[in-house]
Amino acid sequence: xxxxxxxxxxxxxxxxxxxxxxxxxxxxxxxxxxxxxxxxxxxxxxxxxxxxxxxxxxxxxxxxxxxxxxxxxxxxxxxxxxxxxxxxxxxxxxxxxxxxxxxxxxxxxxxxxxxxxxxxxxxxxxxxxxxxxxxxxxxxxxxxxxxxxxxxxxxxxxxxxxxxxxxxxxxxxxxxxxxxx
Amino acid sequence: xxxxxxxxxxxxxxxxxxxxxxxxxxxxxxxxxxxxxxxxxxxxxxxxxxxxxxxxxxxxxxxxxxxxxxxxxxxxxxxxxxxxxxxxxxxxxxxxxxxxxx
Numbered sequence: 001x002x003x004x005x006x007x008x009x010x011x012x013x014x015x016x017x018x019x020x021x022x023x024x025x026x027x028x029x030x031x032x033x034x035x036x037x038x039x040x041x042x043x044x045x046x047x048x049x050x051x052x053x054x055x056x057x058x059x060x061x062x063x064x065x066x067x068x069x070x071x072x073x074x075x076x077x078x079x080x081x082x083x084x085x086x087x088x089x090x091x092x093x094x095x096x097x098x099x100x101x102x103x104x105x106x107x108x109x110x111x112x113x114x115x116x117x118x119x120x121x122x123x124x125x126x127x128x129x130x131x132x133x134x135x136x137x138x139x140x141x142x143x144x145x146x147x148x149x150x151x152x153x154x155x156x157x158x159x160x161x162x163x164x165x166x167x168x169x170x171x172x173x174x175x176x177x178x179x180x181x
Numbered sequence: 182x183x184x185x186x187x188x189x190x191x192x193x194x195x196x197x198x199x200x201x202x203x204x205x206x207x208x209x210x211x212x213x214x215x216x217x218x219x220x221x222x223x224x225x226x227x228x229x230x231x232x233x234x235x236x237x238x239x240x241x242x243x244x245x246x247x248x249x250x251x252x253x254x255x256x257x258x259x260x261x262x263x264x265x266x267x268x269x270x271x272x273x274x275x276x277x278x279x280x281x282x283x
Contacts, residue, residue, distance in 0.1 A: 112188060160261035
């Protein structure tokens with residue numbers, strides 16, 4: 001279990017690093033799926049098998065597929081990859097990376113600071129207990145999640161709607177939209 | 182489970198969050214920024230799972246389900262916004278969208 005965890009953690013870290021350094025979005029998404037699968041293995045070793053399944057189904061399945069659909073609607077080409085390469089110069093990424101690494105070092109110091117904690121065996125929290133808690137004390141949260149999803153659907157529909165195309169050329173508005181940009 | 186394993190899992194959550202944060206800061210492509218936010222949300226969920234596993238309570242996993250729901254709603258609205266920006270500005274550059282008028 002210990003070795004499985006460390007291997008999965010290494011895979012997750014490497015895949016995430018590869019995700020954020022790709023120029024092509026599809027390649028980045030493939031590495032992102034690998035990263036999510038590795039995190040799912042980490043969940044499994046932490047005794048949360050139901051959450052591992054949810055991670056694979058929703059993150060690696062639904063969300064990544066949604067992003068891929070949108071990328072395919074956008075019709076990106078090689079020029080976009082070259083543009084991405086021009087945007088991501090070392091002058092741009094060195095500063096934020098160093099500052100974030102300082103923050104990570106502080107966090108690691110806090111987590112790994114020596115304090116004595118008793119060793120205990122791994123106890124899995126199975127889906128049944130989670131369900132009892134979800135529909136017991138967290139009932140309000142579940143209903144709020146429902147409202148949030150409803151707002152997400154309505155918002156995505158409203159924002160993603162295109163203006164209706166006017167077919168006849170005499171009925172076109174005279175370049176109002178492009179002039180506004 | 183030894184405490185080292187638990188601390189390493191928390192550290193992994195920190196590393197993943199830091200990678201997502203770096204990516205949000207350095208990228209100009211707006212889709213990559215959305216992906217980085219997903220990485221950060223996932224890392225936060227991992228930290229909740231670690232805490233729930235440490236105290237053998239279901240609350241951490243309940244919070245992870247809430248984070249999952251929030252991430253799904255966020256990515257749908259975010260992708261709709263990206264489509265709208267791309268149709269208006271014909272680019273994915275986030276710097277191009279610096280004027281607060283349509």
